[in-house]
Amino acid sequence: MMSKNQSYQDDVEQSCLDFVKNNMSDEDFFGLSHKQYIELRKWINEAKPNFDINKFPDFVFNDGFIELFAVTSSSEDRKGAKQIRESNVFKKKSETNFLSELDSNKEGEILFSHSYGRKFEEHTHYNIINSIKKNWLKHIESYDKNISTFSQGIFLIEYTDINIQTAVSKKNEPAEIFDTYRISADR
Secondary structure (H helix, E strand, O other): OHHHHHHHHHHHHHHHHHHHHOOOOOHOOOEEEHHHHHHHHHHHHHEEEEOOOOOOOEEEEOOOOOOEEOOOOOOOOOOOHHHHHHHHHHHHHHHHHHHHHHHHOOOOOOOOOOOOOOOOOOOOOHHHHHHHHHHHHHHHHHHHOOOOOOOOEEEEEEOOOOOHHHHEOOOOOOOEEOHHHHHHHOO
């Protein structure tokens, strides 16, 4: 049976791949010819989740693989990116406050929305370089352990920091944070 954490991770990975599938256009890819773009699009559209969820890669297609990983310019420790942890606390507090006000609101009363904010910590070039190195090495080690006959490989790197996300608070609703996914390509 799949753990709740693994199921969540699989959903995140599928959502990222779906976002790329639904939003990619040849203008987003630098260094690729139109023919190469068409071939890349075909591979991404054919990709299916790896049936062995605990092994490299995340997705497979005829003669190839796709592996996803996230990087951050926030400070990191064993628990992950500080930015993401603090943003999750912020979002939970916003939802809790909204639901509390909604529960205490009498029928017919006007419910006022409140704005919440927090200062972002410093994001640095040093942090993102370290994040890329750490995650790249971890995924290459997995690749080396699971070498097969793949002739094509795609690594999708997601930059997940809130400083490129948008948080929207609408009247009478909790704040909603919209995620982003950036596509970069190189030879």
